[in-house]
Amino acid sequence: MKKNVLIIGAGGVAQVAAFKAAMHNDVLGDIHIASRTVSKCEAIIAGILDKKALKRPGVLAAHALDALDVAATKALIAQTKSQIVINAGSAFLNMSVLQACVETGAAYIDTAIHEEPGKICETPPWYGNYEWKHRDSCERKGVTAILGAGFDPGVVNAYAAMAARHYFDSIASIDIIDVNAGSHGRYFATNFDPEINFREFTGTVWSWQNSQWTANAMFEVNRTDDLPVVGNHTTYLTGHDEIHSLSANLDVPDIRFWMGFGEHYINVFTVLKNLGLLSEQPVTTAEGVEIVPLKVVKAVLPDPVSLAPDYAGKTFIGDLIVGERDGEAAELLVYNICDHEETYAETNSQAISYTAGVPVVAAAILIAKGVWDCHHMANIEELPPLPFIELIGEMGLPTRLRDAKGDRAFDPAEFRTERQKTKSRA
Amino acid sequence: MKKNVLIIGAGGVAQVAAFKAAMHNDVLGDIHIASRTVSKCEAIIAGILDKKALKRPGVLAAHALDALDVAATKALIAQTKSQIVINAGSAFLNMSVLQACVETGAAYIDTAIHEEPGKICETPPWYGNYEWKHRDSCERKGVTAILGAGFDPGVVNAYAAMAARHYFDSIASIDIIDVNAGSHGRYFATNFDPEINFREFTGTVWSWQNSQWTANAMFEVNRTDDLPVVGNHTTYLTGHDEIHSLSANLDVPDIRFWMGFGEHYINVFTVLKNLGLLSEQPVTTAEGVEIVPLKVVKAVLPDPVSLAPDYAGKTFIGDLIVGERDGEAAELLVYNICDHEETYAETNSQAISYTAGVPVVAAAILIAKGVWDCHHMANIEELPPLPFIELIGEMGLPTRLRDAKGDRAFDPAEFRTERQKTKSRA
16 A cells, blocks of 8 residues: 655646545545646646635645756655655656656656657657666566556557457557547647647657557558547547557557547647747847747747646547457447536646646555556556546547447446457566 | 948848848948847848858848847947937837937948837828837937838839929828739738738728718729729728828828738638637637737748749739829829839839838938938928939839829929929927
8 A cells, every 4th residue: 555646747647646535535644746837736736725625634745846956856855754656747857757666666656658858759769769778677666657547648548458458359450549529719729838749740640550660750640530529520640659669568459549630720730840840949139149940939829737627629539440259250349428517627738737647646556556556667558557547538439339338338247358468578 | 421231130131131231331331230130130241241242342241130129229320320220120129229229329220111010000100109209319319210211102202292392382182002913923922021911901991081080891892993004903991000101201192002812812811710720819819828819820920021022923013193283183103013023123122122222221321421310300292302202113013103294204394393392390
């Protein structure tokens, strides 16, 4: 049993994580929120108290922290007696926060892959460039480190693991489809940190096809699906974290990620990219000021957190999986639908933050309860998927299935049989 | 007789002005080029010498100058014994260079209206906000100051004055049409300093209609004309310098400026403007750096001077004038066609710089010869138009006419009769 949670970050995902941790403080203990800008943490806490979301009286505290500073992060972990650290801050922080956890023994959970400020779209597998280099030190110290525990990566990895272990005999392809069918009413905005958001689309699109890494350009390949609830949507082949672990951990020849974009988004993105305004390399103005264009674009765009009150509509995220089951071709769609207005009413956040922030707290609860306290580094598909999928359902993210038997709510009783094992790590 | 010319600036227009001044140094005397970055002046001089464009042996020298520094500018005027200053630098410099001229007695010529860095699109008439406030001091000191002596403003004002004085009995409307039918082959670029270029389109579009100032939004009103040589083009009602003096100096109820834009230009412009990236107001990045977005956009766009070698196609600039002549309704189109490749071969510059740079040197020659050395501040339409139109024709910008009699080359003999007078200044 581990307890006391330190949440790092104060953006949309951190806000949802703080709300959900507060709602489960009977299990999780003290809740601490730390960010460079302490006032953002305080605003989140004010929102939680305002909504009376703390399950029982307990510690809910804000801290100023530069999480690139490993010593400061270790000190805060010690001071707050946190045994679980949820890293919901910028993707640039992963390595320093992980190091602080390894050195203090606290469990580490994050929602997105590490990024270095100066590099975009590194060679696959992305986890191999940073996170997996620390597998040995986690193993040696018995530190639990769970990577990519949001929705995508995160829940979609658990869907894939569930399909592999409990539904199919063999899988030919996994297509992860992410569509935001909601609208924020602004001319243009990104749904999370623009600096991280755009970086997903400015480099090569890597996908796993015919059991090898395949390179495409962004917006080069698309598909159109008639999806449950949200209807017909065009999505584009996109590079994404989970492909890089699923391809290593599952024996599946085709694993692809598809993200929905409207024509307006693509137009704005294309203009900015072609002009060089999404570059992470500094330029020098006529006045001699050196500046990274992407940081200026971020400065002029709406703060993603500010979009939440006006957001309406739903998100769809799911895995479309094709394979063999009982000797016959089979197709399974496992998915979640989330409503922007409902998540705002509950947590002051839109559905994109909510779908990432709920699972990371579910992972913390599973660690606290020992179910996922594995004492090594793991991607989600390496952990038992059913308790996670069940728990996020109870916490606000219900899963549905669609296959030859029709569209229905997820029921763990359907998945009792153990079929395949995920590949064990070498 | 005035002589010795100091050209301020080292961009595309300054380069053409330097070439053309060198080609007429028998009249103009010593040619000096001054800019913040002296290496740009030296590059222009190297180009002139390389093309053997200096008419006769003489002084052709580069100087480092911050022309916002009035004392430094006065000192350079004195040191170089320049009696004529061509301000082809940034529009932010007008007031300081004008002041240096007033204080030294040198004649002043510019090609565009003054702008203050922090202000976009001030109230009409624009000249009233800055330039015309110095009319009295020019008059008192007998200083010749000629405003807006490029093509538009400049030659188009002379076309209007010619039409008013020598062609029509009364004028109902003047529509100035500016189309760049050439192509630079880049994804996107502005043809002169992006900081000045975009400022033309980000504020209110002011036009003179029914003898009053009328406000529209950019890209709100357009027209399509079948123009000589360049063919069918859509142009958009745009705020522009010359409307602000022509409306004061000519008795014409409708004076409008129309600029040609392709759909791609409008799309890129609209994206940048809506995102706030064309703003001249500083924003602060997450790292705390304060920066003007427009200056970053300028930094990522191609240097306009770099476009010239690849530019192909032609420009059209002209006045479409409707009025009465000899008791009957009449329409006159006065225009110039300029070819990007031809101007590059002659002056290392594309046609947009060329059409602005040739007239400003023609104005200098007319001052040097006494024809335009008026000893007060004047907009082009207040000066005799025929010698100017004739001279720019000899210097590479021939004028053509199209009216009921057909399309033909400009011949000053057609315009001997004096019909109306332009309004005299109060």
